[in-house]
Amino acid sequence: MNWLTDNxxxxxxxxxxxxxxxxxxASGFFDLISMVLETMITSMxxxxxxxxxxxxxxxxxxxxxxxxxxxxxxxxxxxxxxLIINMGYWEETIxxxxxxxxxxxxxxxIGVPIGIAAAHRSWLYTMLRPILDLxxxxxxxxxxxxxxxxxxxGYVPGLISTVIFAIAAPIRLTYLGVSKVPSELLEAGLAxxxxxxxLLYKVELPAAMPSIMAGITQCIMLSLSMVVVAALVGADxxxxxxxxxxxTVNISQGFEAGVAIVLVAIMLDRICKTPxxxxxx
Amino acid sequence: MAVxxxxxxxxVFGDNLAKTLPLMDKxxxxxxxLGLTGDVVGVQxxxxxxxxxxxxxxxxLSGSGKSTLLRAVNGLNKIARGRCLVRDGxxxxxxxxxxETKLRHMRTHRVSMVFQSFALMPWLTVLENVAFGLEMQGxxxxxxxxxxxxxxxxxxxTQWADKKPDELSGxxxxxxxxxxxxAMDTDVLLMDEPFSALDPLIxxxxxDELIELQKRLNKTIIFVSxxxxxxxxxxxxxxxxxxxxxxxxDEPEQIVLNPATEYVEKxxxxxxxxxxxxxxxxxxxxAELAKKEARFSVGENLWLALDSGQFQGVYNxxxxxxxxxxxxxxxxxxxxxxxxVRVDETITMRDAVEIRYHTDRPLVLxxxxxxxxxxxxxxxxHALLGKHFSRTEVSS
Numbered sequence: 148m149n150w151l152t153d154n155x156x157x158x159x160x161x162x163x164x165x166x167x168x169x170x171x172x173a174s175g176f177f178d179l180i181s182m183v184l185e186t187m188i189t190s191m192x193x194x195x196x197x198x199x200x201x202x203x204x205x206x207x208x209x210x211x212x213x214x215x216x217x218x219x220x221x222x223x224x225x226x227x228x229x230l231i232i233n234m235g236y237w238e239e240t241i242x243x244x245x246x247x248x249x250x251x252x253x254x255x256x257i258g259v260p261i262g263i264a265a266a267h268r269s270w271l272y273t274m275l276r277p278i279l280d281l282x283x284x285x286x287x288x289x290x291x292x293x294x295x296x297x298x299x300x301g302y303v304p305g306l307i308s309t310v311i312f313a314i315a316a317p318i319r320l321t322y323l324g325v326s327k328v329p330s331e332l333l334e335a336g337l338a339x340x341x342x343x344x345x346l347l348y349k350v351e352l353p354a355a356m357p358s359i360m361a362g363i364t365q366c367i368m369l370s371l372s373m374v375v376v377a378a379l380v381g382a383d384x385x386x387x388x389x390x391x392x393x394x395t396v397n398i399s400q401g402f403e404a405g406v407a408i409v410l411v412a413i414m415l416d417r418i419c420k421t422p423x424x425x426x427x428x
Numbered sequence: 429m430a431v432x433x434x435x436x437x438x439x440v441f442g443d444n445l446a447k448t449l450p451l452m453d454k455x456x457x458x459x460x461x462l463g464l465t466g467d468v469v470g471v472q473x474x475x476x477x478x479x480x481x482x483x484x485x486x487x488x489l490s491g492s493g494k495s496t497l498l499r500a501v502n503g504l505n506k507i508a509r510g511r512c513l514v515r516d517g518x519x520x521x522x523x524x525x526x527x528e529t530k531l532r533h534m535r536t537h538r539v540s541m542v543f544q545s546f547a548l549m550p551w552l553t554v555l556e557n558v559a560f561g562l563e564m565q566g567x568x569x570x571x572x573x574x575x576x577x578x579x580x581x582x583x584x585x586t587q588w589a590d591k592k593p594d595e596l597s598g599x600x601x602x603x604x605x606x607x608x609x610x611a612m613d614t615d616v617l618l619m620d621e622p623f624s625a626l627d628p629l630i631x632x633x634x635x636d637e638l639i640e641l642q643k644r645l646n647k648t649i650i651f652v653s654x655x656x657x658x659x660x661x662x663x664x665x666x667x668x669x670x671x672x673x674x675x676x677x678d679e680p681e682q683i684v685l686n687p688a689t690e691y692v693e694k695x696x697x698x699x700x701x702x703x704x705x706x707x708x709x710x711x712x713x714x715a716e717l718a719k720k721e722a723r724f725s726v727g728e729n730l731w732l733a734l735d736s737g738q739f740q741g742v743y744n745x746x747x748x749x750x751x752x753x754x755x756x757x758x759x760x761x762x763x764x765x766x767x768x769v770r771v772d773e774t775i776t777m778r779d780a781v782e783i784r785y786h787t788d789r790p791l792v793l794x795x796x797x798x799x800x801x802x803x804x805x806x807x808x809x810h811a812l813l814g815k816h817f818s819r820t821e822v823s824s
Contacts (some may be wrong), residue, residue: 258710331543331545335543336549338540339536349563
């Protein structure tokens with residue numbers, strides 16, 4: 148036994164030297180990414196904050212009306228947003244929303260093509276599966292440390308961690324959707340003369356769309372669940388008051404911030420239940 | 429004119445072609461080969477020629493390779509060996525060797541397909557589904573929608589154009605499938621058990637509609653079915669497949685009368701003979717009738733007199749019995765009762781049974797004025813029980 152513990156395999160040290168090597172050799176690259184993303188997110192937040200909150204609410208309501216045409220949903224969103232303003236979390240909510248939307252956008256842009264590729268090549272999915280499992284199960288804090296070192300404090304490490312955590316959903320569900328396209332539909336597509344790309348755009352993607360949309364919705368929810376963690380590495384948003392409340396054992400602040408997060412979650416969920424999931428007509 | 433010609437076609441599912449093909453040549457069975465190389469033989473040494481305007485039915489149980497063979501004609505299944513020639517204007521294109529562009533051209537302009545499970549895109553409306561193939565042909569939006577509308581009119585689904593497929597009944601959905609295939613204006617139509625998923629009434633209705641459409645459009649159709657009644661009804665040629673091979677191909681009546689193997693015979697025994705058999709196949713020939721004083725016994729106390737082969741009269745002990753002549757197209761209800769009816773030997777069994785039902789007397793069959801045989805109850809029962817299918821009895 149002693150021999151086992153005495154001859155420790157330096158797994159952690161290896162990782163550390165790897166990260167050190169990354170910082171040493173590519174810090175300029177990571178700084179650039181960090182700067183670009185940080186600027187992008189802060190300018191988005193700033194431009195929304197520049198508009199009066201009530202105007203923002205009005206724009207959101209118009210958009211939701213066109214998507215869903217449901218009075219109930221409009222009433223709920225109005226009430227929720229007004230309550231958030233009343234609690235004084237408007238800016239934090241906007242910051243959180245921007246972070247969630249950016250993380251989801253990145254996840255979808257990267258994840259959906261990977262999912263499609265994996266559905267077409269079984270070896271790729273065999274390779275991806277353990278990686279996806281790893282990304283979803285490894286405790287967030289573990290990779291928060293290297294991302295923090297590489298990208299510095301702020302939105303960006305939060306964004307990157309969120310993407311790592313949430314990207315598995317669009318990959319998995321896109322894979323599932325595309326690989327579950329009924330074979331007779333594929334045959335019909337081919338029989339009527341689809342090329343490979345036509346088959347993808349005219350048959351596979353439309354057939355997989357419900358599954359892909361479910362992946363995106365899930366991705367949004369997973370991103371939102373990361374706001375508190377993102378706040379730990381300096382990302383502004385609704386996570387910050389929660390952390391602050393935790394540190395000062397402030398029940399009322401914690402509760403209010405929690406309510407705001409829940410409201411944002413419900414709103415996003417209802418808005419994302421897109422028309423494709425509703426029965427038409 | 430041959431539109432589809434299949435020559436020595438093999439289809440194998442698996443990656444060990446180099447090993448499998450020699451084994452097939454040595455005559456190993458499908459199961460042997462599956463055990464030896466892990467490959468599944470889909471079709472082995474198929475030869476068929478389908479001419480313009482023909483409906484060729486591929487028959488067989490599931491797993492016999494009929495759908496696999498069908499899918500070779502539009503290149504959905506890869507051909508391991510042999511040729512599958514499909515007419516493209518003046519030339520014949522070999523689907524086994526043609527390149528991607530040619531294959532696409534054949535699929536969009538020469539060969540279209542109807543599927544057993546309809547294979548309609550659930551996210552498109554009925555009209556858009558019909559226009560799907562036209563889009564692949566590169567037709568503009570307006571043009572293809574108006575053409576799709578015409579096709580929907582043809583199958584009687586005009587009001588359903590804007591509905592989604594899942595709002596339609598099975599029969600309607602397959603009509604959409606038919607419209608989608610017909611819209612392509614291809615010469616060749618592949619139909620993979622198109623009516624098997626429908627209930628019997630709708631099935632027979634769609635079969636009739638297909639026959640009607642075919643009369644107008646004169647396509648070359650390859651039709652897969654596991655139902656011999658269906659095959660006999662619509663097919664002008666039938667090829668029967670068993671474990672990857674075509675074991676008999678012939679005209680419908682020949683299949684019924686001369687099944688090549690026991691397998692075909694089993695199929696045939698389950699068909700309804702009324703629709704397929706004709707009088708000459710059922711009759712007792714004149715030569716086999718009992719004879720007394722130059723008259724032939726055609727029933728109890730019923731004697732047929734001939735004058736050098738020509739019908740002279742039918743007599744019972746006392747007097748001549750009424751006789752009449754019937755030709756296809758004449759109303760059977762008007763044939764008088766208790767009459768011996770003279771008909772052409774090509775009469776269908778259905779008509780013959782109906783005449784017998786009205787007259788209560790045997791029928792006399794003629795060929796160009798010569799009496800060739802008679803049809804009595806015994807002949808009908810014999811056919812209805814499928815006894816004439818039994819090859820052992822034929823050979824004995």
